[in-house]
Amino acid sequence: MRIVIKDLEIWYNSIKALDNISLEIVDGELTFVIGPNGAGKSSLLKAISLLVPPKRGVIYIDGRDIRLYNAKELAKTLAYVDPHISRSMPSTVLEYLITARYPHKNFLNFKEDAMDLEIIDRVSRQMNIVHLLNRRLDQLSSGELQRVVIARALVQQPKIMLLDEPSAFLDLRYRLEILEHIRNVTRIEKIVTVVAIHDLYLASLYADRVILLSNGSILACGGVEEVLDREVIEKVYGVKVALLKINGRRIIVPIEPLNSLHSSDNVFRSEID
Amino acid sequence: MAIELYRVSIRRFLVTFLSLLTVFFFIFILSLSVGSTVVNPVEIFIKLMQSLTHRMMDAFGSQHLIVGAVTEVDKIYSIAMFRLGRTIAAILTGSILGVAGLLMQTVTRNPLAEPYILGLSSAALFAIAVGIILVPSIIVYRWALMIVAFIGALLGFILAITLSRLAGGTSIALVLSGIAVNALFSGLSHVFLYAVQKIIRMPYVFLLMGSTSIVVLNDVIFLLLPFAIGTTISLLLFRMLNAFIYGDEHAKQLGYNPSTVLIVISAIASILTASTVAIVGIVGFVGLAAPHISRLLVGTDHRFSVPIVAITGAIITTVADIVVRIISLLSVGLGELPLGVITSTIGAPFLAYLIIKRVRGYEDSY
Numbered sequence: 001m002r003i004v005i006k007d008l009e010i011w012y013n014s015i016k017a018l019d020n021i022s023l024e025i026v027d028g029e030l031t032f033v034i035g036p037n038g039a040g041k042s043s044l045l046k047a048i049s050l051l052v053p054p055k056r057g058v059i060y061i062d063g064r065d066i067r068l069y070n071a072k073e074l075a076k077t078l079a080y081v082d083p084h085i086s087r088s089m090p091s092t093v094l095e096y097l098i099t100a101r102y103p104h105k106n107f108l109n110f111k112e113d114a115m116d117l118e119i120i121d122r123v124s125r126q127m128n129i130v131h132l133l134n135r136r137l138d139q140l141s142s143g144e145l146q147r148v149v150i151a152r153a154l155v156q157q158p159k160i161m162l163l164d165e166p167s168a169f170l171d172l173r174y175r176l177e178i179l180e181h182i183r184n185v186t187r188i189e190k191i192v193t194v195v196a197i198h199d200l201y202l203a204s205l206y207a208d209r210v211i212l213l214s215n216g217s218i219l220a221c222g223g224v225e226e227v228l229d230r231e232v233i234e235k236v237y238g239v240k241v242a243l244l245k246i247n248g249r250r251i252i253v254p255i256e257p258l259n260s261l262h263s264s265d266n267v268f269r270s271e272i273d
Numbered sequence: 274m275a276i277e278l279y280r281v282s283i284r285r286f287l288v289t290f291l292s293l294l295t296v297f298f299f300i301f302i303l304s305l306s307v308g309s310t311v312v313n314p315v316e317i318f319i320k321l322m323q324s325l326t327h328r329m330m331d332a333f334g335s336q337h338l339i340v341g342a343v344t345e346v347d348k349i350y351s352i353a354m355f356r357l358g359r360t361i362a363a364i365l366t367g368s369i370l371g372v373a374g375l376l377m378q379t380v381t382r383n384p385l386a387e388p389y390i391l392g393l394s395s396a397a398l399f400a401i402a403v404g405i406i407l408v409p410s411i412i413v414y415r416w417a418l419m420i421v422a423f424i425g426a427l428l429g430f431i432l433a434i435t436l437s438r439l440a441g442g443t444s445i446a447l448v449l450s451g452i453a454v455n456a457l458f459s460g461l462s463h464v465f466l467y468a469v470q471k472i473i474r475m476p477y478v479f480l481l482m483g484s485t486s487i488v489v490l491n492d493v494i495f496l497l498l499p500f501a502i503g504t505t506i507s508l509l510l511f512r513m514l515n516a517f518i519y520g521d522e523h524a525k526q527l528g529y530n531p532s533t534v535l536i537v538i539s540a541i542a543s544i545l546t547a548s549t550v551a552i553v554g555i556v557g558f559v560g561l562a563a564p565h566i567s568r569l570l571v572g573t574d575h576r577f578s579v580p581i582v583a584i585t586g587a588i589i590t591t592v593a594d595i596v597v598r599i600i601s602l603l604s605v606g607l608g609e610l611p612l613g614v615i616t617s618t619i620g621a622p623f624l625a626y627l628i629i630k631r632v633r634g635y636e637d638s639y
Binding site: 120 | 276379
């Protein structure tokens with residue numbers, strides 16, 4: 001599996017969200033997309049999963065334009081994870097997870113196969129949501145819902161997994177556990193995994209490749225050492241960062257904003273400095 | 274864990290289905306026995322069984338072993354057969370409205386949606402009234418009447434959804450839009466039906482509030498066909514419906530085009546509603562209560578909830594129809610109450626309860 005994007009351009013009405021994006025993403029690696037708010041991280045993920053139509057440019061999966069895939073093929077190939085699901089109709093976690101197997105089912109098959117349920121069982125154990133299976137979706141906490149939504153993608157067994165802010169709402173332990181698990185799945189199953197994330201610390205910990213977006217275009221793209229450069233990050237985010245070397249990995253730690261919201265304060269301080 | 278839970282849900286479905294079927298059977302017999310002359314339900318049950326065995330024996334060409342009972346003109350049997358038409362009409366109306374309500378709640382992802390509340394029923398009746406005014410002879414062509422009603426219902430649905438999207442798309446906005454659509458079309462229907470009362474030759478209140486007393490056995494086919502088609506399609510599309518409730522993006526990712534789902538399901542819900550409006554008139558709130566009861570019993574999975582909602586709707590409506598007859602029995606000689614009066618009386622407090630629960634519960638989860 002390999003995703004190739006050429007000259008992608010996305011518009012929301014009259015606002016340009018992505019401009020002139022060309023890149024290549026390969027399987028077996030964790031690709032992290034980082035960038036400040038409104039940089040176009042979600043738009044990139046949604047464009048790859050065909051949830052947002054591109055205005056210009058083409059996205060190829062294995063050399064074939066994604067618009068040429070039929071709906072069912074695409075459903076077997078792609079999963080986009082975003083915790084903003086509608087929970088206005090009461091339904092249980094199990095009912096939700098079962099829907100993720102639908103792309104693999106035939107039209108006239110009324111029964112759920114034991115195999116499908118075993119997959120759900122296995123993933124639920126990995127995501128530690130077995131005790132939630134019979135719970136209603138609208139009664140879950142944000143962190144529990146986040147795990148359920150990620151479990152949905154894993155149950156779908158896609159070849160391309162796109163995760164939008166998977167670390168949001170999760171506590172420290174689950175952040176590390178789940179990203180580690182996703183990295184293992186990516187490597188063992190040889191799938192393409194793209195993670196859009198705000199947490200640079202997690203990105204520096206788990207990324208194989210990093211794409212840095214700013215104002216809808218790619219600023220840097222490559223290995224962790226290349227992209228997570230102190231000067232670049234400080235310029236893009238406007239934050240003073242420090243680089244630490246821990247266990248042979250370079251970790252980014254944010255320290256303070258370069259221009260705080262009370263900028264007059266800042267000017268005053270920098271004059272003293 | 275998932276396997277056990279799934280097995281439990283299948284068992285729960287089967288138990289619920291069989292228990293409801295038993296309840297349904299008792300109510301069916303009761304409905305045949307209650308009316309201006311009350312007959313002992315046990316006798317009706319015996320007569321029905323006898324007639325059934327006779328017919329079976331006829332079908333297999335064997336000689337009648339039991340002579341008498343049904344072969345001669347039997348008073349009890351003919352009373353029961355006389356009420357069979359309206360009873361089946363009540364059953365089918367309930368099932369149809371239950372399924373229509375379920376589909377509408379799924380497609381709007383709003384537990385308060387229902388053919389009456391969203392104004393489909395009144396829009397369908399309005400279309401019928403306009404049809405009668407333009408072409409008075411349409412009243413004898415039931416199929417034409419149903420097509421007109423279908424167009425009306427669909428327009429009502431589209432209007433309610435459009436209004437609610439303009440109003441911000443919240444669940445309460447949808448209900449408020451429905452109230453506006455409903456008020457407009459039921460007002461207009463009132464005026465138009467009043468004007469054509471001579472043509473339809475019955476109190477038009479019966480159409481506005483629904484009644485089974487005007488239905489004869491031959492009309493039942495006009496309900497049976499839409500019911501069979503609508504329920505079969507909903508059952509076949511259960512995966513699509515299950516995937517749809519978690520949002521457009523979720524449905525799209527699983528390979529279902531959200532706009533196609535919306536169009537197909539709205540059309541089916543409109544056909545179902547239109548058929549009941551054309552044959553028995555507007556019966557409100559059954560489509561609200563039945564889906565909630567069925568979800569409470571077997572959960573949201575549509576392969577379970579569609580059959581359960583059909584039986585639940587049938588039971589509610591048939592009970593309401595029996596209540597109508599009991600009331601007219603107690604208050605001699607004033608004619609019958611419309612069926613919709615009873616279902617509204619049962620259903621409106623239910624709606625109130627749901628509004629309170631919903632506003633407290635999951636308004637933020639949209």
